[in-house]
Amino acid sequence: MDEMLRRARLHDQRRSAVRPALPTSVPGLYVRPAEGGFVTHLIASKSSVHAVRRLTARVLVAQSLRATVVEDVQLVVSELIGNAVRACGDAVPLVVEVRAVPGYVVVAVHDPAGDRLPHRRHAAVDGESGRGLALLDVLAPGWAVVPTPVGKQIRCQVADSEERNCR
Numbered sequence: 001m002d003e004m005l006r007r008a009r010l011h012d013q014r015r016s017a018v019r020p021a022l023p024t025s026v027p028g029l030y031v032r033p034a035e036g037g038f039v040t041h042l043i044a045s046k047s048s049v050h051a052v053r054r055l056t057a058r059v060l061v062a063q064s065l066r067a068t069v070v071e072d073v074q075l076v077v078s079e080l081i082g083n084a085v086r087a088c089g090d091a092v093p094l095v096v097e098v099r100a101v102p103g104y105v106v107v108a109v110h111d112p113a114g115d116r117l118p119h120r121r122h123a124a125v126d127g128e129s130g131r132g133l134a135l136l137d138v139l140a141p142g143w144a145v146v147p148t149p150v151g152k153q154i155r156c157q158v159a160d161s162e163e164r165n166c167r
Contacts, residue, residue: 022055031055036063037099037106044085044092052077056098063100065160072139073098073105073158079132080154083118084111095153104157107140112151 022031028043029051037059042048053074060070077096084094088111095110118133136143140156 034097034099036101037097039095039097041093041095044081044088044090044094049078049081052081052096059098060100060105065100065105069105069158069160073107076107076136076139076156076158077109079135080107080109080156083132083154084109084113087111087116087118088113100160103161104159106155106157108153108155110148110151110153114147114151117145117152118154 022033022038028045029048030041032039038055040052040055042052056074056077057070060073065073077098081094081096084092092111092113095108097106097108099106136156140158143154143156146153146155
């Protein structure tokens with residue numbers, strides 16, 4: 001019995017060691033831990049987007065992910081939030097989830113505009129319009145839109161490997 005308790009405590013210590021302290025929730029930004037990452041409910045603003053980018057980096061670095069993967073995930077998070085703001089307008093309530101799992105990082109952004117769906121365009125990555133979706137195609141191929149009872153969720157995976165995970 002003592003050995004089981006010791007192992008359980010050791011397991012909890014290891015898990016907390018890779019889970020950095022999350023910021024205190026404030027009006028417009030509620031953060032809670034998730035296995036391998038976090039979930040945040042936010043009101044989209046310049047400061048909340050910056051806070052989510054910083055939090056993404058801190059959490060993924062604690063998970064020992066390479067700097068290039070962390071940067072790619074930050075870019076994906078920013079693009080998805082930006083797309084939600086363009087679809088819904090400023091101060092839209094969003095739910096952002098970032099979780100590291102073996103082999104990739106899951107990113108999901110939920111917004112209330114279920115009728116405003118993104119469409120894949122064959123736009124150049126350096127173009128002014130549609131650039132974000134083209135970046136998603138490069139950084140997180142296979143991204144998907146999932147309708148929900150209160151809007152939609154964009155889900156994607158960023159590969160944690162030296163080469164892009166082309167599906």
